Amino acid sequence: MKRIYRRCCGIDVHKATLTACVRVHGPGGKLTQEIRSFGTTSDELLSLHDWLSAQRVSHVAMEATGVYWKPVFYVLEQGFTLLLVNPADVQRMPGRKTDVSDSAWLAQLLENGLLRPSFIPPRAIRELRGLVRYRSELKHDHTRVANRLHKVLLDADLKLSSVMADILGVSGRQILQQLAAGKTDPAALAELARGRLRAKLPALRQGPDGALQCTSRLPDQRSVE
Numbered sequence: 001m002k003r004i005y006r007r008c009c010g011i012d013v014h015k016a017t018l019t020a021c022v023r024v025h026g027p028g029g030k031l032t033q034e035i036r037s038f039g040t041t042s043d044e045l046l047s048l049h050d051w052l053s054a055q056r057v058s059h060v061a062m063e064a065t066g067v068y069w070k071p072v073f074y075v076l077e078q079g080f081t082l083l084l085v086n087p088a089d090v091q092r093m094p095g096r097k098t099d100v101s102d103s104a105w106l107a108q109l110l111e112n113g114l115l116r117p118s119f120i121p122p123r124a125i126r127e128l129r130g131l132v133r134y135r136s137e138l139k140h141d142h143t144r145v146a147n148r149l150h151k152v153l154l155d156a157d158l159k160l161s162s163v164m165a166d167i168l169g170v171s172g173r174q175i176l177q178q179l180a181a182g183k184t185d186p187a188a189l190a191e192l193a194r195g196r197l198r199a200k201l202p203a204l205r206q207g208p209d210g211a212l213q214c215t216s217r218l219p220d221q222r223s224v225e
Contacts (some may be wrong), residue, residue: 004113009052010106011062013069016040020048021103022055023111035103040068045075053079061110063087063102064118073120083110090115119209142168149176161202164193171197 006025011018017037024032036051037043052060060076061083062069069084076082082095085106093114096105109115146168150161160167160175167176174192183189192203197204 003111005059005111007055007057008059008107008110008111009055009057010103010108011072012102012106013040013065013072015068018048018072019025019103020052020053020102021101021107022057023104023107024055025111028159033104033107040071042071042075045072048072048078049075052076059083059110059117061085061106064184066134077123082120084116084120085115085117123157133146159206160204163200164197170194 003025007022009020009022011020017039019035019037021033021035026032034055038048057080059081062072062085064084064086073082073084090106090109093109100186106115120126149167153160153167160172164172166172171193175189178189178192186205190201193201193204
């Protein structure tokens, strides 16, 4: 089989350690193979980078195992051509001997051009995608909190959500802060409305009014006891 790459490396990545196998085909087809183990800390990954550079490795292959491959990929993407491969594709490759390590098998497949790399977007796209995903998570968290707050207010018979569209807006937050501080005057709470919400002052006064009046009319539990 014709060799595509003469200086390549296969890396078997785990949570705390990784094994790297460098295969170099010199003049006359002489094969040199060296296997080393490294940790997955930053210093160890930089040592791996320096070792591969000293070996003049051009291509590096590793399997996409969970999230363990990401720190290794990020350190090595500057200076090497990286191939992140699907483990299922590697397992389906025929011809593996039982005494060949995972890193050596990856290196053999790589040097013969038998690996199909997964698509990894450039760093700028990855960073942008991470920010967009984080923003989506924050919006979902905000929605969950708002829905929980709506439920609490409805359970307490505070009809603020029927008057204002956004109870977490400027007016809504001020009213909620006053309610949490023990302020129970519906007229004073309604005066906290801002902007177009002031056109709904009569309805806004009735929003918390019913619940607060009912609460004020409840008998004192201590006097009943």
